[in-house]
């Protein structure tokens with residue numbers, strides 16, 4: 074699993090501190106990937122100078138993240154390095170538009186397992202899990218208060234003392250700017266915009282907190298334990314109230330200059346025709362544009378198209394059940410939704426040539442009803458060579474992908490902040 078903790082309130086990615094942190098992470102990555110590499114092996118894997126590797130290993134040994142032992146390999150004395158599994162427990166908190174989910178795990182269990190090639194290990198076992206509804210448009214303090222209560226319940230249920238909690242990962246359905254830590258727009262959590270969520274949550278929960286966008290956390294979880302374990306170039310799609318993506322380029326999650334890469338929901342797919350609700354001109358998006366993918370393909374749009382027809386509020390699970398039972402309008406809406414997503418993805422595939430697209434989020438439960446038309450549209454709108462052989466598959470971790478990603482993020486935090 075790629076090591077990946079966003080620097081909290083740290084200097085930006087291009088600064089000396091950002092570079093040191095990036096190098097530290099590359100060394101940890103290399104050690105985790107290889108199991109027990111030599112320092113020379115780490116230098117070869119990372120491209121870092123042997124002296125730099127030696128310095129970083131010494132620092133990580135000092136804080137208890139690594140052990141280094143002298144051993145003999147191939148007749149030569151070498152320094153072999155291993156990761157020390159972090160002690161204690163970590164928690165993941167996944168905030169949605171109207172829900173919050175909390176998962177608790179042993180920190181050591183968040184480390185990647187060695188598996189046969191292409192076969193991911195089972196996901197990190199959660200020792201306790203809680204889920205609750207949140208009011209629409211909730212503020213930061215309300216959301217954190219609810220999460221704190223659920224976290225206490227989870228700790229009590231698992232019989233874990235609060236002092237054993239060493240880190241928390243938080244997922245938000247909004248972009249998070251790595252330069253400032255601020256939750257950005259367009260998010261679907263208006264009460265959180267502009268807030269330094271890691272700092273605020275850290276103060277409220279009394280432990281180190283790392284925060285990231287939920288689509289990115291879904292990507293991390295699927296890389297560690299799911300449908301992205303065996304590919305180096307891929308896209309994870311989150312199709313829920315909000316539409317977002319996590320990009321994996323050359324084996325690593327790609328965050329872009331500001332940390333907010335992947336906002337495919339705000340790619341304009343049509344701005345000159347009737348919008349999905351049949352109005353004149355495309356629907357205005359919460360970001361201020363017209364015709365963004367999210368206005369065509371979110372859960373809100375799907376149920377909004379069918380509720381007038383059926384005369385009552387609907388859930389996505391009901392829409393999928395009706396479609397599977399042969400309800401033509403539900404089938405049509407899910408197929409069109411897949412088509413809109415596929416069109417936006419076609420452009421992305423032409424640019425990035427991923428090997429696999431993993432469909433997660435609430436709409437993923439539509440399975441082939443959405444994925445087949447999505448794939449067809451992707452092929453239709455991508456450069457022929459770029460779309461050839463691209464697999465489109467459902468997320469393996471389902472609705473738990475984001476909370477498991479938050480747990481993975483917390484595990485990384487525990488690994489990186491010891492000592």
Ligand SMILES: [Zn+2]
Nearest residue numbers: 339358360365
């Ligand atoms: Zn938009």
